[in-house]
Every structure is written in structure tokens, then in C-alpha cells.
Amino acid sequence: MQVGIDSFAAAYLESSRAVSTSDRLLQLVEQIEHADQAGLDAFGIGEHHRQEYLDSAPAIILAAAASRTRRIRLTSAVTVLSAADPVRVFQQFATLDLLSQGRAEMVVGRGSSIEAFPLFGFRLEDYDALFAEKLDLLLKIRDNEHVHWSGRFRAPLTGQGVYPRPLQNPLPIWLGVGGTPQSFARAGALGLPLMVAIIGGEPRRFRPLIDLYRETGQRHGHGPDRLKVGVHALGYVAATTQKAADEFFPGYARAVTDAGKERGWPAVTREGFDAQRGPHGALMIGSADEVVEKITRHSEALGGISRITFQMNAASLAQDKLMTAIETIGARVVPFLRDV
Numbered sequence: 001m002q003v004g005i006d007s008f009a010a011a012y013l014e015s016s017r018a019v020s021t022s023d024r025l026l027q028l029v030e031q032i033e034h035a036d037q038a039g040l041d042a043f044g045i046g047e048h049h050r051q052e053y054l055d056s057a058p059a060i061i062l063a064a065a066a067s068r069t070r071r072i073r074l075t076s077a078v079t080v081l082s083a084a085d086p087v088r089v090f091q092q093f094a095t096l097d098l099l100s101q102g103r104a105e106m107v108v109g110r111g112s113s114i115e116a117f118p119l120f121g122f123r124l125e126d127y128d129a130l131f132a133e134k135l136d137l138l139l140k141i142r143d144n145e146h147v148h149w150s151g152r153f154r155a156p157l158t159g160q161g162v163y164p165r166p167l168q169n170p171l172p173i174w175l176g177v178g179g180t181p182q183s184f185a186r187a188g189a190l191g192l193p194l195m196v197a198i199i200g201g202e203p204r205r206f207r208p209l210i211d212l213y214r215e216t217g218q219r220h221g222h223g224p225d226r227l228k229v230g231v232h233a234l235g236y237v238a239a240t241t242q243k244a245a246d247e248f249f250p251g252y253a254r255a256v257t258d259a260g261k262e263r264g265w266p267a268v269t270r271e272g273f274d275a276q277r278g279p280h281g282a283l284m285i286g287s288a289d290e291v292v293e294k295i296t297r298h299s300e301a302l303g304g305i306s307r308i309t310f311q312m313n314a315a316s317l318a319q320d321k322l323m324t325a326i327e328t329i330g331a332r333v334v335p336f337l338r339d340v
Helices: 021-037 058-066 086-099 124-143 181-190 203-219 241-263 270-276 288-301 319-332
Strands: 002-007 042-045 073-076 104-109 146-149 157-161 173-177 194-198 229-237 284-286 307-311
Touching: 002 021, 002 319, 021 042, 021 058, 021 319, 042 058, 042 307, 058 073, 058 086, 086 104, 086 124, 104 124, 124 146, 124 173, 124 181, 173 181, 181 194, 181 203, 194 203, 203 229, 203 288, 229 241, 229 288, 229 319, 241 270, 241 284, 284 288, 288 319
Parallel strands: 002 042, 002 307, 042 073, 073 104, 104 173, 173 194, 194 229, 229 284, 229 307
Antiparallel strands: 146 157
């Protein structure tokens, strides 16, 4: 199993907002460099277009990290493809792939936030149709230097070349999904690796959807080597379970409370947070040994996963705590999950 980290470059607490935006971005690049040195497999940058976030241009952040890293894979988490031009997305990540000497990846999805749609002139009513069409174009660009394509939402391509071409062939593209059966089945039919965002509840409830993904992929002739499953989860590792929980909770509570105002989520309580840290809950928060045990248990419940990514940034932790957590994950989590 590969182990990675995802960041949204977000700041929810006053302490994190007190750091200048320039310094926050520089600290993020330092985190990616540290993750590379610590032996982690991947680092992902999300995409949002709101005041609390600095990740509206993930490819640029990843490019800044490319020159300071040597081995770690650099990926989006996720690219909001519905509100983007697939030609430009491909060009950006192909360029990143060249700069990183073949370490770029994309996780593409429809996005869980809606602000990109009005910002770039798209209608929410076209939410799924936009994604389906743009994913089709992105995959055609990946597979063909010269593209013939037409659709509803973009001018046609009539054989134009799309450059540069990436070093990797094909450039890895994962499909990021939440909880709709159609998304899982689509990934399986296309033979794309799957990245499942599990931020609450019990991960084992996703097993029927992951089974649907694998069964659909097999029916379309895709082998197990193409039908990989990754999990993006809220997580944090500290010296003790209590320390991890106490450090993570304040920023987590603020982030979920802010998001819940828009989505009608119930108020966050410490009791509910601690329950989610339990053996079957989604939060990967605790000591290294506890987190390894929990990830192994969830992998077995889901029929095996290929990659787990920790979303620590949601808690607005200080830079020194994030750097220590990255080092601990590299030293005490990665070695035990390599062969899982």
C-alpha cells in the first residue's frame, strides 16, 4: 500500500490565518519536500476557490515542489474538471510531469464545493453532464496527440495537437468519487483507478460501491492492475493517541462547523469526534501503531486498497506539528503498510 498526504492549503483558525499567505504557501512546499525525504509515496493538492484556501492553482504549487523533491509522486486532490478546460488541465500536468521527471498524477472529480461553477461561467444544472463530457475529452487528449472531438460545452477539436506530451505514457489519471453508484461504475467502465473520499461514518459501508467498481471494470475487460482503489481520509499521527486527538480536534471542529453551515450538517461535538476515531470510524487519528492497525482493518473491509492519503490540513495545525507528523508517518506508518 502506498501512503500519501493531501492538503487544501486551508486556514480555519485565527492562529493559522495569522501566517501570511506567502509564508503559508512556502510552508506547504516545505511539507512536500519533507514528505519526500521521509519516504512517503504521494502528496496531493486540492482545488478550491474560496478565501480560506490557497489551492486554486494546484499544478503551480506542485511544480514549485517538483524541483525540491526526487521521488514522491505529485498529484491533484482533486482537479475540479467540470469547471475546467481539459486541454489546459492536460497541458499543466504534462508540464509538471516533465519537470518532475515522470512523477505527476491527476485525481479528477466533480468537486464537493460549488464556487468554481459560477466563477468560470458554468451552470450547476449541468453538474454531471459537464464532468462526463470533459472526462471524455481529457482521456482522448491523454491517448492521442492530435484530437478529433466535439461536445456541448466546448468548441470542437478538429485534429489540433495538444502539447507538451508527458514523460509518462499514459499520464496517471484517478477518478475521485464521493458516494454515488454512478461514479463508481463510471470509473470501473473506464478502467481508471479510484480515489474514494471517506471523511465520516464507517468506511466499510463503501464496500458495495467498491465491489460495483471492480465488477464493472471486469465486465469491461479491465484487469486488477488497472482497478486500483485509494482512500482519502482525515488523519493525523502524534506520539500518543490523546495528543493526536487533542491537537487535531479544535481546527477540525471549526472546519466542519463552517462547512456544515452551508450543507446542513449537525454541530460538531468532542463526543462525536471521539466516536469517529473508534475502531470502525473514518478518522485516522492516533498513535502510529493505532493508525496502522486501523488502516489495515479498513483495507481488509474494503477488499484491499492501493493508497491511503492523510488529510491533516483540515485541522489548521501549526507547521512544526505537521512536519513532525509527516516524519512520524514516514518512519512508523509507511514501513508497516508497504506490504499490506
